[in-house]
Amino acid sequence: MILTIAMSLIPITNSYAETSIDYESIYNQGVEENYINPENLALEDWLIENVEYKKIYNDGIAGGVLESNFSYNEWIKANCYGQPPIIDSEIYEEVKILTRAYVDGFNIIPGDILITNGTSSAGIVGHAAIATGYNHILHIPGPGKTTEQLTAQQFVD
Incomplete structure (x- = not known):
């Protein structure tokens, strides 16, 4: 039920680069490539997040920032399936900026x-x-x- 509702929130047609998007397949690919941890982010929740991702993608196509033949599948993969990039914690340190830096x-x-x-x-x-x-x-x-x-x-x- 939740999956059906979430899928209805995301337009499955795109007048730009493709006619349909297999969101479940993209999610599974993100899991296989270790960008998405299914224990922390269920498919249903990822689909809800994709409503915003799809808007960003469409804005990029409409604004000419992204090439019209750059598919949503390619774009979401290039953006780590919408997840923060996996970084080597031995090299990088995550910091939160306060008013005095x-x-x-x-x-x-x-x-x-x-x-x-x-x-x-x-x-x-x-x-x-x-x-x-x-x-x-x-x-x-x-x-x-x-x-x-x-x-x-x-x-x-």
Whole structure:
């Protein structure tokens, strides 16, 4: 029942790159490739998340950011099936920015690269920026725009 409701929330036709999408097959592929842990994210919940993913994809196609022949299957796979990328915790440290750019003894310093999956724009999931000072972040807010300098708090907000 829940699966049927979730499937009805996601348009299965796309006037851009394809005519139908097999969401269950995509989910299973994400599980097989270890991007999706089915114990933490059931198919029904992933389908609900896909309502937003599909909007992002459609915006990217409509805005010309994504090529019209780039299928949703390819796009969602390139975006880790909508899941945070798997990273080597020995190399990378996940930090949460506070107003003073200080977290658990870790200070943001110039040159740090900040990556988030909490934003989306015109078919692109996530955002990256670079710390240009101890509390200053440089990023590009979107396609066709120039760089902006923000405080760490402005970047988080």
